[in-house]
Amino acid sequence: MEWLVSGLIFLHVTSGAVALVTFWLPLLLPKGKQAHRVTGRVFAISMIVCGVIAMVLASFHLTSPQWVEGAADTRLQLGWMMLYLGLLATVLVLFGLKTVRNKGRHHLYKTTWILFLHGALALLAAWVFWLGWSQRELLLIGVAFIAFLMVPGNLRFILRKPVAAPGKLRREWLYQHFTSMIGAGIAGYSAFLSFGAAMYMPTHAFNPYLWTIPTILGVSFMMWLSKRQPRYD
Known part of the structure; x- marks a missing residue:
């Protein structure tokens, strides 16, 4: 069993490092070009x-304490946060890919699996928020708000009927695409800073200032891109 956990951790760290590095390339490269598509x-x-893999490792934190070091409270908090951030990043990336595939064909967005994933993410975010509130952990409260911000916008886009502006073509799918991908990046960097601190700086494992860095930068970048990328042609 130990070899399995070690292998999963290696794959998790390796894939996470690749994601954190390549996150910036599609944002900075010319949109729609081959380099943008490949790096994305x-x-x-x-x-x-x-x-x-984060969700699999989280299950060990929550159900198999013999394979995880640390106090019980810290182990459970990290387990729930790892499960949440893993699901958050996965759902946002899948939805971001779906927007590129479907573009303006709005009727293709309302699928059972995408609605289920967003519903599960909302419920898990509410649970993480409650844990943070009951245990006075600002980090858990803060990361829950990433989903509170992203899920309603995605569901509003999925469920409503598109109404085109007079003489213009709506391009909100593109806006949803980059906000979902940036949201996934925020989740990735939040996890990197939080769990990296737990591993190398245990006294700062739940330091709220660590997760605010990617959140502030990511949200600011969303606002900047929203001004550059109009929702209408």
Whole structure:
């Protein structure tokens, strides 16, 4: 069993490192070009692999304490946060890829699996928020708000009927694409800083200032891109 855990950790760290590095390339490269598509695909695949493995490792934190070091309270908090951030990154990347595939064909977005994943993410975010509130952990409260910000916007886009502006073509799918990918990046960097601190600086494992760095930068970048990328042609 130990070899399995070690192998999963290695794959998780490797795929996470690739995702964190390649996250910036699609944002900075010319949109729609081959370099943008290739680097974006590398980011998406590595982030999904990292997120899925994070959820598997989280199950060890929550159900198999003999394989995880640390106090019980810290182990459970890290386990729930790892499960949440893994699901958050995975759902946002999958939805970001779906927007590129479907573009303006709005009727293709309302699928059972994408609605289920967003619902599961919302419930898990609420649980993490409650844990943070009950245990006075600002980090858990803060990371829960990433989903509180992203899920309603995605569901509003999925469920409503598109209404085109007079003489213009709506391009909100593109806006949803880059906000979802940036949201996944925020989740990745939040996990990197939080769990890196837990591993190398245990006294700062739940330092709220660590997760605010990627959140502030990511949200600021979303606002900047939203001004550069209009929602209408």
